Amino acid sequence: GAGVSQSPSNKVTEKGKDVELRCDPISGHTALYWYRQSLGQGLEFLIYFQGNSAPDKSGLPSDRFSAERTGGSVSTLTIQRTQQEDSAVYLCASSPGLAGINEQFFGPGTRLTVL
């Protein structure tokens, strides 16, 4: 079956521009996570959605970052006024059932480069 998909796969933007990154989770998965992977930094938790509950936004690094999940499915991560330090691979993962006790299925990531 289809896995988690993310688009675009690569994004190059200029400093100060806004970007939107999209994640299509596995159908039926109720939990969705966003992470940022910087070189040598591992995966940094950004935000997660669990069903209709309020999202856990505790990992968002600044108010320039926001995310939404429409209809419990597709999610968009928006970065406003991008900075060079935002350059990283942004990973999305989805999980069936309750978040925390189930395996996360990862997408291929979006590589963001801010010039």
Added chain:
Amino acid sequence: AQSVSQHNHHVILSEAASLELGCNYSYGGTVNLFWYVQYPGQHLQLLLKYFSGDPLVKGIKGFEAEFIKSKFSFNLRKPSVQWSDTAEYFCAVNVNTGGFKTIFGAGTRLFVKA
């Protein structure tokens, strides 16, 4: 704040050597523990997980990990590595903070020489 430490950032082994990758976490509450692996050019995928019960868990491809609660550790082991085990390995901890938040370690890059 909760954190996950992976002690080795780069490991180089010859085939048939034994592997142990360290993982320690800092959180005093209930945790669920995972090891994920990212093979070159592939997505992150689950290697094994621990929720409860037997602290020694077996995963895919001959990997195992042992949860030692008193040491806050969840080390990954494999008795005999293969060239195909070359990958990056991530330890992850889900902590119950009213919801579930996943914290990943920085990863260990393993290179196995044929």
